[in-house]
Amino acid sequence: MHDEMSLKEIQKEWHGSYRAYAIGFIGSLLFTLLSFFLVLSQTLIGAPLVYTLSGLSLTQAILQFVFFLHVGQEPKPKWETVLFAFMILVLLIIVLGTLWIMHDLNDRVMVGM
Amino acid sequence: MLGRLTFEAFLHEPSQNFAVLMMTLSGLAILGWITYLRKWKYLWDEWFTSVDPKRIGIMYIVVALLMFMKGFADALMMRLQQAFASGDVSGILSAGHFQEVFSAHGTTMIFFVGMGVVFGLMNLIVPLQIGARDVAFPFLNTVGFWLFAGAANLTVISLAIGHFSTAGWLAYAPLSGLEYNPGEGVDYWIWMVQIAGVGSTLSGINFLVTILKMRCPGMTFMKMPIFVWSALCSMVLVVFAFPILTATLVMLTMDRYLGMHFFTAGGGGNPMLYINLIWAWGHPEVYILILPAFGIFSEVVPTFSEKRLFGYTSMVWALILIAFLSFIVWLHHFFTMGASPLVNAFFAVMTMLIAIPTGVKIFNWLFTKFRGRVHFTSPMLWFFAFVLNFSVGGMTGILLSSPPVDFQVHNSLFLIAHFHGMVIGGLLFGFFAGFTYWFPKFTGFFLDEQLNRYAFWCWLTGFLLAFMPLYMLGFMGATRRLDHYEAATGWQPLFVIVAIGAVLILIGALIQFFGLFWSIRNRKKLWAGSDPWNGRTLEWAIPSPPPIYNFAIVPTVDQLDPLWAMKRGQLNLFNQPYEDIHLPKNTPIGLMIGFLSMTFGFAMTWHIYWLALLSFLAIIACIVIRCSGKDEHAIIPAAEVKKMEAAYKS
Amino acid sequence: MSDSLTIHHTREPFPDTSVPDPHQDIFSKTTLGFWMYLMTDCLVFATLFVTYAVLRHNTFGGPDSRTLLELPTAFIETLILLTSSLTSGLGLLAAKRSHRTALLGWFALTFVLGASFVAIEMHEFTQFVHAGHSWTRSAFLSSFFTLVGTHGAHVTSGLIWMCIMMGQVFFHGITVANFRRLVLFNMFWHFLDVVWIFIFTYVYLIGVL
Numbered sequence: 028m029h030d031e032m033s034l035k036e037i038q039k040e041w042h043g044s045y046r047a048y049a050i051g052f053i054g055s056l057l058f059t060l061l062s063f064f065l066v067l068s069q070t071l072i073g074a075p076l077v078y079t080l081s082g083l084s085l086t087q088a089i090l091q092f093v094f095f096l097h098v099g100q101e102p103k104p105k106w107e108t109v110l111f112a113f114m115i116l117v118l119l120i121i122v123l124g125t126l127w128i129m130h131d132l133n134d135r136v137m138v139g140m
Numbered sequence: 141m142l143g144r145l146t147f148e149a150f151l152h153e154p155s156q157n158f159a160v161l162m163m164t165l166s167g168l169a170i171l172g173w174i175t176y177l178r179k180w181k182y183l184w185d186e187w188f189t190s191v192d193p194k195r196i197g198i199m200y201i202v203v204a205l206l207m208f209m210k211g212f213a214d215a216l217m218m219r220l221q222q223a224f225a226s227g228d229v230s231g232i233l234s235a236g237h238f239q240e241v242f243s244a245h246g247t248t249m250i251f252f253v254g255m256g257v258v259f260g261l262m263n264l265i266v267p268l269q270i271g272a273r274d275v276a277f278p279f280l281n282t283v284g285f286w287l288f289a290g291a292a293n294l295t296v297i298s299l300a301i302g303h304f305s306t307a308g309w310l311a312y313a314p315l316s317g318l319e320y321n322p323g324e325g326v327d328y329w330i331w332m333v334q335i336a337g338v339g340s341t342l343s344g345i346n347f348l349v350t351i352l353k354m355r356c357p358g359m360t361f362m363k364m365p366i367f368v369w370s371a372l373c374s375m376v377l378v379v380f381a382f383p384i385l386t387a388t389l390v391m392l393t394m395d396r397y398l399g400m401h402f403f404t405a406g407g408g409g410n411p412m413l414y415i416n417l418i419w420a421w422g423h424p425e426v427y428i429l430i431l432p433a434f435g436i437f438s439e440v441v442p443t444f445s446e447k448r449l450f451g452y453t454s455m456v457w458a459l460i461l462i463a464f465l466s467f468i469v470w471l472h473h474f475f476t477m478g479a480s481p482l483v484n485a486f487f488a489v490m491t492m493l494i495a496i497p498t499g500v501k502i503f504n505w506l507f508t509k510f511r512g513r514v515h516f517t518s519p520m521l522w523f524f525a526f527v528l529n530f531s532v533g534g535m536t537g538i539l540l541s542s543p544p545v546d547f548q549v550h551n552s553l554f555l556i557a558h559f560h561g562m563v564i565g566g567l568l569f570g571f572f573a574g575f576t577y578w579f580p581k582f583t584g585f586f587l588d589e590q591l592n593r594y595a596f597w598c599w600l601t602g603f604l605l606a607f608m609p610l611y612m613l614g615f616m617g618a619t620r621r622l623d624h625y626e627a628a629t630g631w632q633p634l635f636v637i638v639a640i641g642a643v644l645i646l647i648g649a650l651i652q653f654f655g656l657f658w659s660i661r662n663r664k665k666l667w668a669g670s671d672p673w674n675g676r677t678l679e680w681a682i683p684s685p686p687p688i689y690n691f692a693i694v695p696t697v698d699q700l701d702p703l704w705a706m707k708r709g710q711l712n713l714f715n716q717p718y719e720d721i722h723l724p725k726n727t728p729i730g731l732m733i734g735f736l737s738m739t740f741g742f743a744m745t746w747h748i749y750w751l752a753l754l755s756f757l758a759i760i761a762c763i764v765i766r767c768s769g770k771d772e773h774a775i776i777p778a779a780e781v782k783k784m785e786a787a788y789k790s
Numbered sequence: 791m792s793d794s795l796t797i798h799h800t801r802e803p804f805p806d807t808s809v810p811d812p813h814q815d816i817f818s819k820t821t822l823g824f825w826m827y828l829m830t831d832c833l834v835f836a837t838l839f840v841t842y843a844v845l846r847h848n849t850f851g852g853p854d855s856r857t858l859l860e861l862p863t864a865f866i867e868t869l870i871l872l873t874s875s876l877t878s879g880l881g882l883l884a885a886k887r888s889h890r891t892a893l894l895g896w897f898a899l900t901f902v903l904g905a906s907f908v909a910i911e912m913h914e915f916t917q918f919v920h921a922g923h924s925w926t927r928s929a930f931l932s933s934f935f936t937l938v939g940t941h942g943a944h945v946t947s948g949l950i951w952m953c954i955m956m957g958q959v960f961f962h963g964i965t966v967a968n969f970r971r972l973v974l975f976n977m978f979w980h981f982l983d984v985v986w987i988f989i990f991t992y993v994y995l996i997g998v999l
Contacts, residue, residue, distance in 0.1 A: 387837035400932035408848030408929030
């Protein structure tokens with residue numbers, strides 16, 4: 028079968044660039060180092076530390092989704108972005124829902140068990 | 141060498157031996173008949189290795205109907221048992237066998253009949269209605285089907301070799317765990333559901349990409365037929381809910397095979413976590429089944445009312461809302477299992493909300509018929525039966541959505557009556573309507589309408605007799621899955637009525653079965669042509685049965701109900717020149733992957749680990765081989781297409 | 791370009807109709823389909839994560855995350871995987887420019903890094919098991935081994951996939967099909983690094999607090 032899009036055309040379709048990978052890599056490295064540093068040096072402890080780590084991990088994930096996985100950069104209609112957003116929605120429902128339900132059930136289990 | 145498989149696995153109680161014998165004989169009869177007709181090469185070349193969604197769709201439905209026979213046999217056994225087993229009479233089935241029967245019944249009906257029918261119709265109808273020649277990933281399509289068929293085969297094997305699970309169709313922990321059910325039954329269940337689930341997920345991805353990306357020019361979202369909208373919503377549910385099932389089954393597998401403690405009663409495990417996760421999948425699953433049925437009625441009702449669908453936009457929004465809401469109601473399946481009033485109340489309210497868009501849909505169908513010219517064909521009869529039974533089932537659903545009520549009737553026969561109203565009254569009646577409606581498109585001839593009507597009345601009366609008394613029995617305290625009850629309960633007369641209803645349904649199903657062969661025999665007299673119903677959508681614009689390429693010229697649309705527009709002279713559907721058509725070549729690899737998956741599941745069930753490893757590696761090898769080869773396509777030149785079209789027209 | 795499955799942009803425009811999607815070629819369809827699969831994999835991991843969250847304190851008398859987990863291991867694994875994500879991307883950039891040797895070089899490096907990650911993780915698991923803290927000990931350990939192990943299994947599958955593709959590039963060069971599959975692999979590999987972010991944060995970092 029002859030190619031419907033030539034190699035050159037698909038090579039142009041892929042959105043990677045040195046700039047994007049540099050930003051993604053260095054950014055992720057910095058966030059990672061910061062996270063480990065915060066825990067090891069005990070600059071923060073307890074709940075503030077947990078929230079900060081959560082925020083850092085979330086930001087790093089978004090960084091990698093944007094600069095490595097090119098979320099949002101596909102041509103219109105942006106189906107990948109829509110699917111990603113819906114996945115996040117379902118994820119939140121499942122995770123938060125499960126945590127709520129299981130926590131609630133646990134509260135109602137007798138003390139000492 | 142053979143794991144824990146011994147000769148004893150082949151020995152069963154007399155009733156089960158009888159079932160195995162019947163199944164083996166009918167299987168051999170079919171194989172013998174095909175051999176006698178010398179049709180193996182034809183079947184292999186034209187069907188088993190086909191990547192044509194029209195063929196794959198028919199195969200899905202064939203498997204689903206075969207599985208229906210098995211699931212319905214289970215139902216009849218249960219009905220017979222409960223009609224007799226009162227007081228001193230112990231009935232025809234032992235308690236253990238009864239448990240296998242109701243577990244097999246549910247598993248078969250949901251995963252193999254329900255999903256089979258849904259994916260069968262997706263394959264047949266979606267590409268045609270969006271003006272496409274194929275689905276997005278033809279190879280993935282055949283893999284998805286054969287995984288489904290392989291898993292279905294495992295259910296058949298489980299009847300003959302060893303025992304099936306006794307833990308119900310959802311295998312609640314800790315009963316399904318190693319401590320309480322160490323045998324092969326639950327493992328059979330795990331592998332057949334897991335393999336079928338992977339197939340469903342792959343097919344879900346396939347159809348979602350197809351609908352998003354392969355619509356013909358001019359078919360924007362709000363110009364798609366509602367059946368395609370229902371397919372879109374259903375496939376979104378498949379893609380986003382099945383992963384939960386996959387992960388949960390993996391964890392149960394870890395518990396059973398590696399001694400882990402996810403859902404065990406000891407070791408820190410949490411059985412309620414299983415129930416929570418399995419229903420987080422399980423509720424979207426039932427909407428996966430019902431949304432396409434809604435879509436079917438949105439096609440059938442306007443056509444047989446000679447009037448366009450009332451409230452198209454609200455129908456679309458209703459589908460989207462139902463799909464979204466189906467993700468946030470799952471706790472209503474376990475109101476009674478310990479959650480606080482606040483949690484129960486939240487999920488109760490969410491559940492009640494689903495009634496609203498569902499009601500909108502039912503009213504829209506009824507308004508479609510208002511001032512239309514209604515044809516009382518059998519699909520329309522199925523629609524009326526749907527409105528009656530699904531609405532009653534839906535209203536009892538609203539009753540159940542109230543936790544205080546649910547505390548009284550949870551896991552009673554009231555619940556069983558409710559969900560059978562939805563699945564039979566909704567999905568099955570919808571499928572029967574769609575099957576009758578689209579049968580002429582794929583075969584070129586009608587199903588005998590008189591036989592359809594006899595079957596319909598048997599089904600409707602049978603269903604009412606078989607399930608309305610269950611509501612009463614539920615109120616009277618009868619729980620589900622009972623193989624025996626005390627005579628003092630006074631339930632037996634109702635159980636006898638219910639059994640009679642089941643027999644009536646059997647008669648209806650037999651008439652349908654006979655009617656199929658009768659119609660094939662008389663197909664010349666029942667010839668239908670390309671557009672027997674004055675259809676509105678694109679599938680009626682091409683010959684019956686459709687050419688392999690569906691559309692010689694990709695259609696262009698600019699409004700809803702494009703075929704009616706064309707007939708009114710408002711639209712020229714096929715205004716492009718003929719072009720070369722590329723079609724993907726057939727491949728046996730889908731079948732091989734399905735067969736190897738079945739072997740894998742069987743080997744894992746019986747702990748024949750060398751065979752499991754071999755099958756797994758062979759599956760990888762198949763995938764590698766497939767991805768190393770060149771994309772094979774057959775080309776039909778434009779001139780040839782033109783000749784083929786001319787031949788169809790004459 | 792005359793494929794029946796592609797929309798022809800050379801047709802005359804129609805009144806008030808818009809082509810629903812101008813990109814109906816195999817590349818666009820396949821990348822979308824693969825992205826959908828990655829979304830399902832995200833939900834599989836989400837289920838495993840929430841299970842871990844629910845069960846992580848159910849130690850049943852056995853060790854908890856604080857006594858068991860060591861940060862240096864996680865730190866090294868994180869750096870290795872992140873770097874391999876970069877090298878995989880650099881490999882794709884070479885493929886984009888049709889530089890076959892550079893491509894093979896970058897992916898060889900990615901493979902080595904990925905294999906090192908798996909080796910370190912295997913070592914960590916083996917140590918736990920030999921010390922008596924295996925997945926049969928408690929719900930916490932079951933969910934730890936399954937969550938982290940599933941990620942490791944994905945990485946291992948990626949390594950195998952990489953080998954097969956490098957073979958195909960070596961023998962057939964950079965073709966349309968190969969490039970397409972490299973793009974898919976790259977998506978897969980990046981996705982695994984994103985999942986790892988949450989593992990090192992929620993299992994290791996928060997686990998040792």
